[in-house]
Amino acid sequence: MTVEPTPLGAPTLELRGITKRFGALTANDHIDLEVRAGEIHCLLGENGAGKSTLMNVLYGLYRAEEGEILLDGEPQSFAGPGDAMRAGIGMVHQHFMLIPVFTVAENVLLGHERELGGLSGARQKVREISQRFGFHVDPDARIEDLPVGVQQRVEIIKALSQDAKVLVFDEPTAVLTPQETDELMAIMQQLRDEGTAIVFITHKLREVRAIADRITVIRLGKVVGQASPESSTTELASMMVGRAVELTVQKNPPVLTDNALVVSNLTVLDALGQKVVNDVSFTVRGGEVLCIAGVQGNGQTELTEAILGLQHRVTGSIDLNGNELIGDSVREVLDAGVGFVPEDRKVDGLVGDFSIAENLMLDRYSGAPFVRAGTVDREERDRFAAEKLESFDIRAQGIETPVGTLSGGNQQKVVLARELGRPLALFVASQPTRGLDVGSIEFVHSQIIATRDAGIPVIVVSTELDEVVGLADRIAVMYRGGIVGIVPADTSRDTLGLMMAGERVAGAPNPEPSKGAVA
Amino acid sequence: MTTQQPTAAQPHAETTQQPTAAQPHAETIELERAVVKHWKAPVSYAVLTLVALVLFVVASRDGSTTLRLASVGDFVALPDAVLPVRATGIVVVVLLAALTAVSTWLVATVRKQGFWLPLAFGVLFVVAFLVWAGADKMIPIPGLLFATVGLSVPLIFGAMGGVISERAGVVNIAIEAQLLSGAFSGAVIASSTGSAVLGILGAMLAGVLVSMVLAVFAIRYFVEQVIVGVVLNVLVVGLTNFLYSSVLTANPALNSPDRLPRIPIPGIETIPIIGPALFEHTVIVYAMFIIVPVIAWGLFKTTWGLRLRAIGEHPLAADTVGIKVNRLRFWNVALAGAVAGLGGAYFTLDTTGAFNREMTAGLGYIALAAVIFGQWHPLKATAAALLFGFASALQQTLGAIGSPVPSEFMLMLPYVITLLAVAGFIGQSRAPAASGKPYIKQ
Ligand SMILES: Nc1ncnc2c1ncn2[C@@H]1O[C@H](COP(=O)(O)OP(=O)(O)O)[C@@H](O)[C@H]1O
Ligand SMILES: [Mg+2]
Numbered sequence: 017m018t019v020e021p022t023p024l025g026a027p028t029l030e031l032r033g034i035t036k037r038f039g040a041l042t043a044n045d046h047i048d049l050e051v052r053a054g055e056i057h058c059l060l061g062e063n064g065a066g067k068s069t070l071m072n073v074l075y076g077l078y079r080a081e082e083g084e085i086l087l088d089g090e091p092q093s094f095a096g097p098g099d100a101m102r103a104g105i106g107m108v109h110q111h112f113m114l115i116p117v118f119t120v121a122e123n124v125l126l127g128h129e130r131e132l133g134g135l136s137g138a139r140q141k142v143r144e145i146s147q148r149f150g151f152h153v154d155p156d157a158r159i160e161d162l163p164v165g166v167q168q169r170v171e172i173i174k175a176l177s178q179d180a181k182v183l184v185f186d187e188p189t190a191v192l193t194p195q196e197t198d199e200l201m202a203i204m205q206q207l208r209d210e211g212t213a214i215v216f217i218t219h220k221l222r223e224v225r226a227i228a229d230r231i232t233v234i235r236l237g238k239v240v241g242q243a244s245p246e247s248s249t250t251e252l253a254s255m256m257v258g259r260a261v262e263l264t265v266q267k268n269p270p271v272l273t274d275n276a277l278v279v280s281n282l283t284v285l286d287a288l289g290q291k292v293v294n295d296v297s298f299t300v301r302g303g304e305v306l307c308i309a310g311v312q313g314n315g316q317t318e319l320t321e322a323i324l325g326l327q328h329r330v331t332g333s334i335d336l337n338g339n340e341l342i343g344d345s346v347r348e349v350l351d352a353g354v355g356f357v358p359e360d361r362k363v364d365g366l367v368g369d370f371s372i373a374e375n376l377m378l379d380r381y382s383g384a385p386f387v388r389a390g391t392v393d394r395e396e397r398d399r400f401a402a403e404k405l406e407s408f409d410i411r412a413q414g415i416e417t418p419v420g421t422l423s424g425g426n427q428q429k430v431v432l433a434r435e436l437g438r439p440l441a442l443f444v445a446s447q448p449t450r451g452l453d454v455g456s457i458e459f460v461h462s463q464i465i466a467t468r469d470a471g472i473p474v475i476v477v478s479t480e481l482d483e484v485v486g487l488a489d490r491i492a493v494m495y496r497g498g499i500v501g502i503v504p505a506d507t508s509r510d511t512l513g514l515m516m517a518g519e520r521v522a523g524a525p526n527p528e529p530s531k532g533a534v535a
Numbered sequence: 536m537t538t539q540q541p542t543a544a545q546p547h548a549e550t551t552q553q554p555t556a557a558q559p560h561a562e563t564i565e566l567e568r569a570v571v572k573h574w575k576a577p578v579s580y581a582v583l584t585l586v587a588l589v590l591f592v593v594a595s596r597d598g599s600t601t602l603r604l605a606s607v608g609d610f611v612a613l614p615d616a617v618l619p620v621r622a623t624g625i626v627v628v629v630l631l632a633a634l635t636a637v638s639t640w641l642v643a644t645v646r647k648q649g650f651w652l653p654l655a656f657g658v659l660f661v662v663a664f665l666v667w668a669g670a671d672k673m674i675p676i677p678g679l680l681f682a683t684v685g686l687s688v689p690l691i692f693g694a695m696g697g698v699i700s701e702r703a704g705v706v707n708i709a710i711e712a713q714l715l716s717g718a719f720s721g722a723v724i725a726s727s728t729g730s731a732v733l734g735i736l737g738a739m740l741a742g743v744l745v746s747m748v749l750a751v752f753a754i755r756y757f758v759e760q761v762i763v764g765v766v767l768n769v770l771v772v773g774l775t776n777f778l779y780s781s782v783l784t785a786n787p788a789l790n791s792p793d794r795l796p797r798i799p800i801p802g803i804e805t806i807p808i809i810g811p812a813l814f815e816h817t818v819i820v821y822a823m824f825i826i827v828p829v830i831a832w833g834l835f836k837t838t839w840g841l842r843l844r845a846i847g848e849h850p851l852a853a854d855t856v857g858i859k860v861n862r863l864r865f866w867n868v869a870l871a872g873a874v875a876g877l878g879g880a881y882f883t884l885d886t887t888g889a890f891n892r893e894m895t896a897g898l899g900y901i902a903l904a905a906v907i908f909g910q911w912h913p914l915k916a917t918a919a920a921l922l923f924g925f926a927s928a929l930q931q932t933l934g935a936i937g938s939p940v941p942s943e944f945m946l947m948l949p950y951v952i953t954l955l956a957v958a959g960f961i962g963q964s965r966a967p968a969a970s971g972k973p974y975i976k977q
Contacts, residue, residue: 077855098857115845116968126845129838174856190896283569290566350672497566 026089028053028213029074029105029182034083036069043069044080045237049215051182056204056214058228058245060221062256063424066237067217068110071184075107076100087182098127099459106180108171110187110217116160120153120170124177132177142368145173149203164191164311172203172497183207184215189223193311194513196479201227219256220482221249257454265461265486273471275302275337277323277442284318284497292318294497295332300442300473305464305500307488308477311516315497316477320446323475324356325349336442350379351470353441355467357431357448365431366421372412373401375419376434402434409459411532425456432463443467446477461487481509572642580656582636587631591624591663596939598671606677610805610839620670631656646768661929668938678810679925679932680812686931687885687924688820689714689895692878693902694909694916695830696742701911702834703864704847706971708764711899712771713872716741717879719775722890723783725792725883734792735819735880743869745771750868752863757973768899783890794888795819817885818876820865826874829914843867846852847967850974860974875902911967926952 027050036044043066051057061067073077074085076094082361087103094100114123132138142155151169158467159167168188175183185204191196204227208214218224224231224245231243235257243255253261264492277300284293295317300306308316321327323334325346334341341349350356358364366375377397386397401415408429412422419430428448435443447462449457464487468474478484484491488505493515500515511521596621604613641648693710700707712781716945717738745767752758783790795817804814813824834840840866842863845853850860883890901923909916926949934945 075855095856097855101857107855109855113849113855115849115852117848118841118845122841126853127843127858129841171809285569290571291569292566294567 021208027051028088029215030086030089031070031074032084032086034070034073034080034085036066036073036078036080042237044073046083047234047237048240049211049232049239053181053213054208054211055229056208056216057228058224058231059215059217060219060224060231060243060252060256061217061234061236061454062219064453065219065234065256067234068186069237070234071107071186071215071217074100074184077107101127101178101180104179104181105184106175106178106182107184108168108175108186108188110190111147112164112167112171114159114167114170114174115412119156119158119160120162120173121155123159123170124155124174128178138177141177145176149206164313165193165196168192170198180212182213182215184217184500187219188216189218189220190479191312193516194509195517197223221252221256222482224252225249236412253454261454262458265465265473267465267487268305268469270468270489271471272304273302275441275471275473276300277337277473278333278335279323279474280333280335282319282322282330284315284322284327285329292497293322296494296497297332298492298498298499298502300475302473303468304473304489305468305476305487307484307491307505308475308494309481309484309491309512310479310494312479314494315379316479316494317446318497319494320356320359320444320475320477323349323442323444324354332430336487347382353439355435355440355443357428357435357445359446359450361427361431362420366419366427369418371416372405372410372419372422372430373397373415376401376404376437379434379438400437404430404437408433408463423453425452425459428452428456428460432460436463436467440447440467440472442473442475444475444477447479448476449478449480449483457483481512483511483514561975566756569586571958572645574642576648576653577635577639577642580638581821582629583656583660584631584635587624587628587660589665592621592628595621595624596667596670597621599669600666600669601673602665602669603673603675604677606675606807606811608805609807609810611807613807615673618666619916620666620683620717623666624663627659629657634659662687662901665929668940669932669936670939672934672936674936677808677811679722679928680808681815682928682931683921683925684816685818685924685929686960687921688823688885689878689883689898690902690905690920690923691823691879691917693899694920695826695913696746696871696875696878696904696915697903698834698871698909698911698916699830699843699874699905700746700868701906701970702847702967703843703867703871704967704969704972705750705753705864705868705976706745706760706764706848707749707868707870707871708761708903709745709767709873709899709901711895711897712745712764712767713742713875714879714895714899714902715771715775715893716745717876718882719778719890721880722792722883723789726789729793731793731795732886734884735877738880738884739873739876740880742872742874744872746868746872747865749872750865753973754864754868758973760971760973775890779890779892790889792884792888795884819881819885822877825831826877827913827917844967845970846974850969850972854974854976861976864974874900878902922952923949926950949961 029051031047031049034044034047035042047066047070049059049070059070069078069412073080076097076099085094092103094103116127118126121135121138121142124142125132125135132141139155141151145151146153151173153166153173159170162170168191178402188200192200199221204214204216216227225247228245231245231247231252233240233243235256235258239256240258241514243252249263253263280297282293282296283291286292296319298306308319312318318327322330323341325341325344325348330342332342333356335352336352339352339486341352344352362368367378377400378385386393386400398415404410405412410424410426410429410433419427422430443464448460448464452460464474476487485505490502491505491507491512492502493500493512495516495518500518500520503511503515514521514532600618600620602616604616619805634652638648638652693714696713697710703707720741721734721738725731728734749760749763749767752763753760780837797815797817798821799813804810834843842853842858846858846863847858854860879895882894887894902920905916905919905923908919930945930948933940934942938945
């Protein structure tokens, strides 16, 4: 279908001059935005641009310092989300606002017990809305037992059960497979055609171009302008980032070396005895990047943690150049030459209150070159830190700056500088660019490729298909703890998407060495 | 990122397909499970069976034990059960060994251990112990059960206060303080006004006041809740001790409340064994019979319960649907205080008839333990409290008839039994996710 010019009428929703500060940080700086009924309005911006903050102001979760909100021309003042909801604003939050131990119907009922007429009314409502959109959602299923894709539908049902006329989707596709993303877009289009005003927040250009009727780009808390849905990806990217950006990962064909990580029949159990990693086998050779794709929570985290020695109920074999890693302590694994970028740098990668210099030597507190006779050689440490600050382009006042105060991109550079600072035999990076700005993403990617070109086996776990396709020499797709298949990097997105949903796709070869997949 | 052409380059055409075309997503996530065998239960049973063997067979005693089942006023008088000590010991040990074998078999064949197994094991063990300890003596079973209920009452009220508060997201270590202040003000108010009803209301009010201090510090000022609770416990002990020695000892009239009358419930009170155990109590106990199921029903079937559990699990999510999290927490913590305070009144208006320093003797902490062992569920917490009450009653009964076990050991009995039961029973126990975490709004 063609993008019809939106039926011009008064905007349903108008935000005027919204300003929101967190301490010294101005997350929203006089933002104007208008959304009309029957349009999908994309709010495009990098991580940290202030999109979620703006929407939380709209939803009454945050109070703006300045600015006003108008609905159908009427100024509104929302004391809390309750007011916003009553005014007809619904929101599908980036981090789902569902109570995991409640059922679907209970989540829909919560806060609207009277209007919905109790639990049976809520069940009825869930069925009605599911019917309308072709969802298959059981009103009595517990949220924590549902896959994320279905949980998101529950969020949508929640919003629709309140007859929202403005519906905000905050980064809804981050947790979805490509096919689920397509389904979501179809839902948004159906809602638009029924006359809902939709705000769609994302930083993924592909999606914006696919579905937007209008686009507003924000950068560093300010509106930088409107863009047409016909703009090219490059145009949108440079608007979003503020400079021309390189969207391709530059790399040469892999030159394989004899270094190898051979994982065979690896199974990891969680505390409940569930196989979070289920009989996984693969090989990574020096000089190649094996990307592990999949929707979040399908065992990727546990797999990387097992390699590092952080998981305890592990069977099978993890062989790095002839050295069995299972049973080794983390210390021994690191000494064997494993570099590791954890998926949550703030929790597992860094000590926020420590300085950059201290964080850079966290892995080498037990001996030369930084520790002599039990005391830290500060001169040596500071020399090393200053050198890394320079070579990794870490933007900070100095090596004494606490890493907690750095931006995400600079924090990740500290992690990389430390992990790549040792002689490596294997490099494992989990979600290495999550939440980073485009500049930092480029930097991280170039470091990963440089590591690969140095002849080191590299494993990258990523839920972003763009990143997987850009970095990988081969792609392993994980689903429910098993590897669905290992495929070449030029496999189509559709195929990868199906594999991410657990389908073994014709044409996708079986994972080598031979077994390792789950039925 | 990559320049690879997006597959959705002609997007609208591609994405307008009806979502119904997609495969159903109604399934839930079930990961394959590894066969993990937990040998904890059979091993514990085996150890206990060995203990039973040594105690009830090897170290058996001569004679027989009379278990009195009847009490005055029963509509049918049950005969006494006279059990020979040695034979009972042997039979029970054989049965215990059989249960151990069953449990071993269940684990070996990866089957579920039912609820009945530990229950049967426990009952058998206790019967054998009673018979062994009471050799040549008479043990009044109705009395034992009556004492069980009585000793459980404050625990159950305290546990209900704990359940409500923690389900709402505020850790309630201050149950001890709520009980003690309830006991104190119950005594004083009932004595000075001459009205037991006012005494009960006063006790609830005292519990509420303690709760409100907890709530203000925890909810308004984000102080670590465990610390506030502990401080309140110490504070109330100090305060009541001070008032007791400086005011009550000088004015005994302030500490001599009329005790609540026992009101036997006509008809059912004459049922053998359970009649006297359950239906010859004061209004406080009857109130408990009502409050426990009401809380259980309210928590899982009403709007109040839905919202209460929501703010204790995921306050931000509750906020996003317009629930005033902190206000709701405050009032529910206050309610928890009222319930626990009522339990406090039991000490002075039902059992003792006067306030005494530190008369709650740490039962608030046992109530807290019951909350956790009862997995934050009102009925299970009640069961845990009853177990402790039973163990205490057993200790008292055996102490009275003169047991072969040194009394110091007997005093440990309630705690040991609670500990063992917990180690054996406890399954997946999960606290309300946001319990203890203050909700801070931007
Ligand atoms: N609650 C908060 N307290 C302090 N800073 C915050 C808070 N929420 C967001 N920020 C900061 O505000 C900026 C914008 O964040 P956000 O709106 O989440 O960005 P986006 O959704 O566009 O990725 C970021 O720099 C972020 O660190
Ligand atoms: Mg965001």
